[in-house]
Amino acid sequence: MIYRTLKSAAGPLALGGLALAAMSHPVLAQEAAEAAPEFASASETAFIFNTLLFLMGGFLVMWMAAGFAMLEAGMVRTKNVSMQLLKNVALYSIAGIMYWVVGYSLMYVDVTGYIGSFAPYSWPAAGTANEGDYSVASDWFFQMVFVATAASIVSGTLAERIKLWPFLIFVVLLTGFIYPVAGSWKWGAGWLDAMGFQDFAGSTLVHSVGGWAALAGAILLGARNGKYTSDGKVSPIPGSNMALATLGTFILWLGWFGFNGASQLALGSMGPNADASDISRIFANTNLAAAGGVVAALVLTQLMYKKVDITFVLNGALAGLVSITAEPLTPGPFMAIVIGAIGGVIVVLTVPLLDKLKIDDVVGAIPVHLIAGIWGTLAVPLTNGDASFGVQIVGIVAYGVFAFVASFIVWTVLKAVMGLRVSAEDEMNGLDVAEVGVEAYPEFMPMHGR
Amino acid sequence: MIYRTLKSAAGPLALGGLALAAMSHPVLAQEAAEAAPEFASASETAFIFNTLLFLMGGFLVMWMAAGFAMLEAGMVRTKNVSMQLLKNVALYSIAGIMYWVVGYSLMYVDVTGYIGSFAPYSWPAAGTANEGDYSVASDWFFQMVFVATAASIVSGTLAERIKLWPFLIFVVLLTGFIYPVAGSWKWGAGWLDAMGFQDFAGSTLVHSVGGWAALAGAILLGARNGKYTSDGKVSPIPGSNMALATLGTFILWLGWFGFNGASQLALGSMGPNADASDISRIFANTNLAAAGGVVAALVLTQLMYKKVDITFVLNGALAGLVSITAEPLTPGPFMAIVIGAIGGVIVVLTVPLLDKLKIDDVVGAIPVHLIAGIWGTLAVPLTNGDASFGVQIVGIVAYGVFAFVASFIVWTVLKAVMGLRVSAEDEMNGLDVAEVGVEAYPEFMPMHGR
Amino acid sequence: MIYRTLKSAAGPLALGGLALAAMSHPVLAQEAAEAAPEFASASETAFIFNTLLFLMGGFLVMWMAAGFAMLEAGMVRTKNVSMQLLKNVALYSIAGIMYWVVGYSLMYVDVTGYIGSFAPYSWPAAGTANEGDYSVASDWFFQMVFVATAASIVSGTLAERIKLWPFLIFVVLLTGFIYPVAGSWKWGAGWLDAMGFQDFAGSTLVHSVGGWAALAGAILLGARNGKYTSDGKVSPIPGSNMALATLGTFILWLGWFGFNGASQLALGSMGPNADASDISRIFANTNLAAAGGVVAALVLTQLMYKKVDITFVLNGALAGLVSITAEPLTPGPFMAIVIGAIGGVIVVLTVPLLDKLKIDDVVGAIPVHLIAGIWGTLAVPLTNGDASFGVQIVGIVAYGVFAFVASFIVWTVLKAVMGLRVSAEDEMNGLDVAEVGVEAYPEFMPMHGR
């Protein structure tokens, strides 16, 4: 049986020479050179495992882009579904390109404390040696998918009224500059990292940053027409498709195992405290926190409203996930459930609060990502002795100020230059007709009046 | 390039000390201590692989929760879609929590033959040594996702008429107690395991147990209004969304590679009969059995009805998967196809049979999971010499009696205490309006009359 | 804690004997036999990694079957959705069976240069030694999922008018014979491989072959009624569900990491040029090319039509993916973006071209898979020094002639024997009512007239 021409000459048996090259102790090297074909190198095995973790984690987080797309498509009205889908496909693509153009370097390369360097980031070409504990391209891939998450959050909040192009330009700046600079402070080993700020997989760094950007946009953009009546009441605008919203939530939940699990950043270490064990704990905790968020929202909406609002339950799952993201490793199972459940409670209580402030957040992204993200970051010291409340608050505030102010400026400029909002008529007719030209369900006539 | 602060000090090079600690032979240990930094420990490499298998298998099976949600949402009427989605999100969450609260211990810890122990099950805290061949948290995660499957089966059968809360209470008891106790008999190394009962990934243990619980509920709950006319005819109630039903089936199919494949329970063993090879056979067989189920249902419905009923074809895929689940390793490819195809035939023939008995199973879960599950369990001795028909029948009967009787008692008590069924009016208006308060497709006016 | 009865006696500690057997140098063997329980064998570790790559890649590519199903279900009209879903479930199943019946052997076993051998292909039974660098069953699984992709392409182009059974018979022949024979020329190490033709993951071999088969069918089948008006105009027929189309595109995008990444065919090699690093580059490039295709289609449709056509953007993502598939490893990030972007441009420009020729391609599969596939294959020499334009063209032409002619003959025979096309009345009423008997959204009344 012959199977596809091998792409790489370096099969397992090519190992000998490499192992040799990697050795420094001459006598051992001598012995090893002979034995090498038989045993696997520890560091090279670890290299493969670590890289595999990034690739697996990466494709799982990439899948979250679909999750956001489905969730948001389900939460907007029929007339805006194509637009919402389009925005999600576009933002994921733009994020991926911008993170190569400049984002990754700004975040990780020669970080001075507050910012990295301006340059495209390229990994070694095929056939070039790749040093370190993992493939740098796998690391880039894994970091890249995170930045799209932040942009998806913005897209959900501002749905049904923002014009396509100013939104996409904001995404360029968010994913190329705002997020990477903020990210460098902690994950790029900048000043917040030096201070001891803890944010394992990014409750603050990813979710709150996205949430702040969304909040700034929501304030400048204003609410959808008809959301708040002239007599100060909220006039709910139900989402068009709960099946899509649920599918999106499940996709996000699945992707979160990559988001949190692969943020362990290593799989290949050996020994009793192996990273593999830590990742396993993270998987279990991540799931328990989401479950806690679901059950909390389920019970709370039943008690408060006598019916179970499925949109709150879906938000509850996500809020549970965001809450555990700042520290998915150290909590025991009970604490994981509690941390997630508080996230679920937060959503149910703060969605109406935002409405009181007339901040129109179509999918509930601000409660889920920003507020639960803050909660999760504050909860780290409860289970992780390396974290302190003081430093966590410094981090939360620093990220809040930077992300909100930077986003606010960008939104303001965009508003001045090209306008953010579609015309009232386009909003009424739906963005699909106005800007996309393709209705999402063209054979289906939406029902007017309730 | 600096990349996120490392979470773990134990990089690959920290291996030396550990390897040392693990050794008993003094001379070898001496040599190894020097060589250790260069070579990977076999047992520790295996530990990582095994853990990885559980995590990958686990996230694939977790994804099946989305599959059940989509399948069931597609098979119910528009007016009950939100409820069905909600039930699936809730049951997966409850299952996850209950399996920590007591389920896992009942199933695997100190099993006396018939039952394990009553206690929450927690894995070692972060930073504690984790002995054995795999991370115990990864094992918990993998076992946990299985229990949700059993609950999903129940949800599908009883759709469109059961009240939310009694259903959820049943899920608490099923996932916390009934399933774990039953599971302990075989996978917990209890009495059926001692007898030699074979059920690789749970045709009986998971699928039939879920099916029996569903059957008990369906009998007590009665059929949906209008399903059976007064003159004894069946009045079909078409599902609302074949795209969702198909998506759900594909999701389940994908997840099943984790369900069956990772039930090999080890990936890291080496040698010519490596677990990796066995898992590969399982993947291939699992796929062939599903394909067999599809083709059988396709051909059979064409012959019987002159049209190909897509719902039977989707059920056929799942029945093929359930059929191979009891033994996905030993069959050759031809047998895998045959076993799956018989599953497909079973579905096409037994769905109308259930209707004759006026047992209203909305998604066909009883034929797919219970009946095909029995078939799969009976088919094990055809290809696996370690199994005998006698013992397989003992297992099938034991599980059937226990799961059916226990479920029947729980359903009876719930019925007496709080009632199982929504009012006729709520059923007519749909559970979404009655219990969820959020319609699945609120802008879409369902069509009445056919 | 006891966990499910172990299926395999060969735990990691069973390694000793194996390592021994594998050694040739007696003194080393002596030492190794003692040390063996402690260190992992390099070749056996690689065996597991390689097998894992095939399994992971395989399940990701399997998931693409769902992607095609959703994409196509979203691009057809409501009245043909069930049929399109059914075809996709059926073709994936048939492909899987046929590839065992004869396909794999024709492609890989004893290839003479132009064709392999006629025989079912079975992997070693459970418990039999499995030689080589990976589990052969995992390889079979991975190759099998590729063949379904080729068939899905055909299904998309010919949607909404082809009868179920002739289509399925074509799938039998395509997946059992046409694709495998063509595949043997390159991946089976046949004549084109000997010539130096380069097609890493199958831009030509999989995508163009599917595209040619679709083109032949489209010519013989003719356009859908009403697509081209008598005065020579195109009368567009909008797809029914953009959410499904977008979901399908995201699924395909995710699956493509398996498609391209696992086509590296090895993960376990060690050393600085490890396969793990190459796979990482492939992941990054694959993502960048898709992103390039999206951005190109986005900008181009905005410029050309003043609105952004989401269906072109989705096609753009896929065209980017197809374009990079012939060589996802050697391009740097910038080239990956460019190659993908040209794919996106191709789609936007050639879809209307096909319409000019009155070739009715419902989902745009010919531009995406055939034309972008040719482009991708031609682009290989731009970054890969081993490829030459001349040989690439020979390959493209050879595959084109063979796939088109063979398909044309099969379609012609099918047309003569049983007819390809449903009656005008069935086409009008929709294939769901005519051939499936189950409408996709039965409670939803499609809107007539625009």
Next chain:
Amino acid sequence: MKIVMAIVKPFKLEAVREALTGLGIQGLTVTEVKGYGRQKGHTEIYRGAEYAVTFLPKVKIEVAVDTDMVDQVVEAIAEAARTGQIGDGKIFVHALDRAVRIRTGETGVEAL
């Protein structure tokens, strides 16, 4: 000839159809509509905010009949559709000048 237009609860459609078939009525047309009468809708809560559901789903049944049959038809519909609760619906009758069966070109009562 008259057109009888009845607006009834959706789940009563089948009963009305049967009642009309019982009278020998050979054709009718159904439209999905929404409306309100004395039955005023209700309030729902979505994401913590209350809103009124003003319009409730109904089906509109239109049947063209010979003037002779109007009483019978109205009676039959009313009986079949009645549950005794608000929201049972209304029946409206108006004159029909002309009816044509497209296939055959028949007109008048023949065409019904």
Next chain:
Amino acid sequence: MKIVMAIVKPFKLEAVREALTGLGIQGLTVTEVKGYGRQKGHTEIYRGAEYAVTFLPKVKIEVAVDTDMVDQVVEAIAEAARTGQIGDGKIFVHALDRAVRIRTGETGVEAL
């Protein structure tokens, strides 16, 4: 003035629209409906059980016209919609008392 209400096969909508445009008709209203006449539906099988599809999809075209034009309009619709098979549909005509164009407030024939 009269209202002509035609219930035709959905795929005939475009032909009817063209025929009416040919007569100079400048406006019409279309509703998705279901119904049956001589054409009685058919049976389908779902999961092994037979059921009757009683109602078939149709479109209802309503067009308000000057009384003078009624004959022409009825004729044009009938011709455009006819396939000669059962299920071709029906045309009903009834009186229209008043018509108002909302934008301008014009009434009567002016408003059509």
Next chain:
Amino acid sequence: MKIVMAIVKPFKLEAVREALTGLGIQGLTVTEVKGYGRQKGHTEIYRGAEYAVTFLPKVKIEVAVDTDMVDQVVEAIAEAARTGQIGDGKIFVHALDRAVRIRTGETGVEAL
């Protein structure tokens, strides 16, 4: 009694409903329809090919009223639905012979 049938822009439904409620109207029926009048639709491009969107979504509001109230009702609808742009819609009025409230059996003006 009369039936007033108004075809208006969908987003005006709520305003019309409120205007009618203001007049004391206690019931109405709404249908989703499509149509065209002077407002002729527009062209869209899909996958590079232009096509005409002939029919635009509208809602049809039917309300049965006492003859006395017709003028008021027509006036109120027209006012509430007017934007001054083409596509504002039309109002048609025709006679209603009989009305029955199914629940109680009341007839005539009582039943409205």
